[in-house]
Amino acid sequence: MIDRDQLTTNASLLGGLSLALIGTTCCALPILLLALGMGSAVAAMVSAMPWLVTVSQYKHITFTLTAFILAYSFYRLTKMTACESDSKNTLKWQRRALGLSSAILILSMFTAYLLLPLSLWLAR
Template sequence: MLNRDKLTTNVSLLGGFSLALIGTTCCALPILLVALGMGSAVVAMVSTLPWLVTVSQYKHITFTLTAIILAYCFWRLTRMTACEPGSQNTLKWQRRALWFSSAILIISMFTAYLLLPLSLWLDS
């Protein structure tokens, strides 16, 4: 029998993780590569994946959608309890994946919105 709550939580976790990775790819990764002196890698990445330019133009929507999905995942996981013998381990891994996705989102948002103003402020 298929556990609907577990399936819904897994799908929303996967969606949040995927959107967090897209946010990293469009915003944090190019800034990191340019800072490391690999600007040509960014040019190659953008020419290979032109949709990254569109995603980076609408990064506020991407980050907001990711935050909403991750908040939904937090809400779902706080409501779930381990009733079956093997489900305690599953809940533990789901919580770890959720915290990892949240960390990726926070790092991406910091890089996309605060890194440049912070570096300009430190230089002055």
């Protein structure tokens, strides 16, 4: 039987990963596709998923919420490390999911906020 602490940690990890993927879809993926010359794919993506425009307008809220959920997940994982854990394999996979979610968030934030100013600065 799964205890409540492990279930809460799994839910927070899933929420963090989901929000990190939404942040990638709204910000990093369109910029990457445009850089590769696939502007029509971006137009098709936005027409198929019109909610992306709304998410991109409020990306600071999405990224902040994602960071808070990932920080909570990190707190939960460190708390689980201190106590006895029956399943070391589960804890290992939870740490991997947290690392992947954090990497996706950092990549998305870099793409959304720093890529354009950096490319304009390098173009001088």
